[in-house]
Amino acid sequence: MKKPIPQANDFTTVITSDKKLFDLSLGELFRYRDLVFLFVKRDFVSKYKQTILGPLWAVIQPLLTTVVFTVIFGNLAKLTTSDSAVASAAVPSFLFYMAGTILWTYFSSVVSATSGTFIANSHIMGKVYFPRLAVPVSTAASNLISFGIQLVMFIVIYAVCAITGSAEFSLSPYILLVPLVIIQLMLLSMSFGIIISSLTTKYRDLAMLVGFGLQLWQYATPVAYGLTLIPDRWMTLYLLNPVTPAILTFRYAFFGVGYFSLTYYLLSWGMTLVLLAISIMLFNRIEKNFMDTV
Template structure:
């Protein structure tokens, strides 16, 4: 008998050859620190949207007004700024109505600061979930960027309503064609906050004091960004220091596009984009390096 023949009992069929199993998920170590795993994130896009929904529900659960806080928060902040910085401190607004001037800066700044603060502790806050089940770690901070983008959309709609009111009223507002750059400005803000958030998220797994330091630093950074004052009110010798902040160009460009005052420079916008790319690359490297073993240190 040939060695390849199969012995079988009379009347019993030969056993079928076992087919190789097909795995739906193969977990392998990353080979590149620059790999964001966007392909895996796309496969888990339903999970991303689930996290986005969770953020909405958890934030406004058991609140009386619910999502109406999207409108109330920027309105109350604007009113306070108008009273303190507009009426008491008498800060310049380049001749613009104080309400629309401060609301424009608040709308932009809120998205950046809230996204950065929420992503800065994402690894530490969700360590229990990360240690029990596998899913692409990037889905968590990315869901924060998307959920805050929805909040920005609501607050941006509020700004547009106030903006239209002052235009109809005949105020000195002169919008221009640079309005079409608004999606670009929002994308730069989102990527910049995501990159910085991943850096701080990776570092706060070991040094929790950084979370408190970041909260204090964000308050100082707002005053280093032309949110409550126009760039034109800054002395020329200090203007370069304010523009070294990549958010300054974004706020100024947004205000110039919709209100017609302020300053806009393609050079400064390119600078903000370059800083965003560098920060995102650094955040990717640090995040990928830490996520492999962060559950041992949290």
């Protein structure tokens, strides 16, 4: 009796996702932590690869941006750098702009990089199994290294201004909220990036709008101007921008002057968690069959 000839399908293993719609898979991410570290190293190294100055660009870029903001928005346009009517001249404009710049740079960098998660890594995801969430997590972590360098630079300049007495400000007890601000921006940027990445698997045109959208968003955030520039009738809507309370809290923590609202900050955190939940559900749904559309 002849044995049946094995068919190609007999040697084919089909990998399917059995995840629930809302599943963070933190345990699986921890098991693949070595891979996450490799992705972090890959992203950070490739970002400055074949550049003469290397990671020094993490310092140079925000410095140049801060100088441009100081000259154009501060000296030429004369835009206010006050977040409160009682703090008109307490904070040097250079420090004011730098505080907003480093936070916005981190946020926009993570959104921009994460928004291409599926398309940019389809060649890997189609061949090897690993928790797909490792990619956006590693992207946020690698950019966090650059942010850490920029934060150290900001603290050094801050300390010089404080020691020389060239500015009148002091740390506030809200400095303890700074780690929470950083965590919030990391989660918020990941959430927006994952949502965009999930949608671009079907609607590629969205990828072309990310840069433009982030540019408009920056103008709607107090990065290059103070909060007092916003009319009272628009203030509530303006503070509903989840990035705005984060930047205002960061500046208030370091300068001891400005604007801080616990209500709007908690609301900002609530919006961040809601967006995170939506992004995870959308990510898990698209992950199951995104290779058919990429």
